[in-house]
Amino acid sequence: MPNGEYLRYVALGDSQTEGLGDGDDTVGLRGFADRFAEHLTAVSPGLQYANLAVRGRVAGQVRAEQLGPALALRPDLATVVAGVNDLLRPRFDAAEVAGQLEEMFAALTAAGAHVVTLTFPDIGKIAPLARPLGSRVLDLNDRIRAAAARQGVSVAETAAPPVTTDPRMWTVDRLHASPLGHERIAAAIADAIRLPGSSDAWTRPLPPQVSPTRRQTAAAELRWATAFLGPWLGRRLRGRSSGDGRTAKRPRLLPLGAPPSHDSPPHEAPSDPA
Secondary structure, X not given: OHHHOOOEEEEEEOHHHHOOOOEEOOOEEOHHHHHHHHHHHHHOOOOEEEEOOOOOOOHHHHHHHHHHHHHHOOOOEEEEEOOHHHHOOOOOOHHHHHHHHHHHHHHHHHOOOEEEEEOOOOHHHOOHHHHHHHHHHHHHHHHHHHHHHXXXXXXXXXXXXXXXXXXXXXXXXXXXXXXXXXXXXXXXXXXHOOOOOOOOHHHOOOOOOOOOOHHHHHHHHHHHHHHHHHHHHHHHHOOOOOOOOOOOOEEEEXXXXXXXXXXXXXXXXXXXXX
């Protein structure tokens, strides 16, 4: 859009896009999509924003459940972020996941939206017990870049800067960004589309801190495995998801400051003038 002015922004994805790690279900979730919408609103005060993301969704579920409603909203800007829930599962297929993402890229761009996605940091650098997943992350990122290039999709390269694996960018569960992490992701997406006022400042490292000892690191890994990895594996074995029974937090296009409403169907964007 000229001068970075967008009128209708729709976010598709899983828990990161929903905003887990930035607020909670009591006070409300914020997250990178809400924060990115704030960047957009500073440039386009009339922006309307919908967030269709639901935690726990794999890429195929995001496509099946969110693409149709997103197209009905006729966005001129959309973010599509999914795949981490897939790569955590035993039967991960990077080609299949990238194919699901590319279907969404293609459909949204064909409908006139500027689509933005991102690459993922190496999970093994955030949670040492997840180091065996490093090759999966690299493979998926390469396929996301290739799919984005074919479909004319902008990519926020959040896989590259070392700051994105700084522990302070993540919550204690190491799967969801912290408020600071969500802030940096939003800034990265703004930078990827060259939004007025954006810059590469999001890539700058955080101030140094004292590194933990080996004993402290080992104790932290044990606490993490007990508090988060164990329950996550338990849900997988029972065939359950953290998103069971949940719906999108913001299914309608509304100004950023308007409270989300779930009591009416998604708002369809007005027809373009003849």
